[in-house]
Amino acid sequence: MITLRPATPDDIPLLEAWDDEPVVAASDPNDDWGWEQTLATAGLENLVAELDGRPIGFIQITDLVRDESRYWGGPQPGFLAIDIWIGELDLRGQGHGRAMMELAIARCFEDPAIHTILIDPITTNADAITFYRRLGFTFLETRQFGDDLCAVHQLTRQIWQQGPNP
Numbered sequence: 001m002i003t004l005r006p007a008t009p010d011d012i013p014l015l016e017a018w019d020d021e022p023v024v025a026a027s028d029p030n031d032d033w034g035w036e037q038t039l040a041t042a043g044l045e046n047l048v049a050e051l052d053g054r055p056i057g058f059i060q061i062t063d064l065v066r067d068e069s070r071y072w073g074g075p076q077p078g079f080l081a082i083d084i085w086i087g088e089l090d091l092r093g094q095g096h097g098r099a100m101m102e103l104a105i106a107r108c109f110e111d112p113a114i115h116t117i118l119i120d121p122i123t124t125n126a127d128a129i130t131f132y133r134r135l136g137f138t139f140l141e142t143r144q145f146g147d148d149l150c151a152v153h154q155l156t157r158q159i160w161q162q163g164p165n166p
């Protein structure tokens with residue numbers, strides 16, 4: 001069973017190792033996560049995903065109002081953003097990413113003020129874009145974040161409430 005728990009400084013060596021894994025690095029080529037800083041930044045919820053108690057991946061939920069890094073620009077009430085990866089290569093493609101996202105999405109929409117979740121895969125990450133679309137995300141716009149050209153997608157509360165894609 002997949003569960004999510006808050007990431008702590010004790011997780012930093014593992015997070016750094018996952019971050020260096022080639023596919024994860026390719027999905028985020030120009031971001032330096034600086035984990036101590038990341039874990040201490042207000043407006044970021046950093047979560048480790050565990051499979052039956054074994055850490056396998058990471059999810060970050062960004063509050064677009066409170067995020068001090070202002071990655072997404074000015075405050076946007078009602079919006080959260082999600083980033084995800086599975087660090088353990090052999091555990092991809094088995095439904096764990098979907099389970100992680102379903103937990104994260106439900107967590108986001110627990111707050112009735114949240115109406116939209118954003119994600120920002122780089123435009124060349126076709127696998128991740130397919131993954132997000134299977135979860136109901138739809139294309140919003142192409143947007144430049146630093147050196148990265150990203151295909152921003154959104155999932156609204158309304159679409160989420162309609163249930164999974166057929």
Ligand SMILES: CC(C)(COP(=O)(O)OP(=O)(O)OC[C@H]1O[C@@H](n2cnc3c(N)ncnc32)[C@H](O)[C@@H]1OP(=O)(O)O)[C@@H](O)C(=O)NCCC(=O)NCCS
Nearest residue numbers: 027085086092093094095096097098121127128130131134
């Ligand atoms: C993207 C990632 C989190 C997906 O997790 P996963 O466990 O491999 O995906 P799942 O097995 O849960 O697949 C969920 C759905 O997405 C689809 N999907 C997943 N990976 C896919 C791929 N490479 N190509 C096509 N479809 C894919 C599956 O077919 C599945 O569809 P369904 O559940 O509707 O049948 C994982 O592959 C990963 O960590 N990739 C590297 C990092 C990354 O790119 N992160 C995104 C950054 S924006």
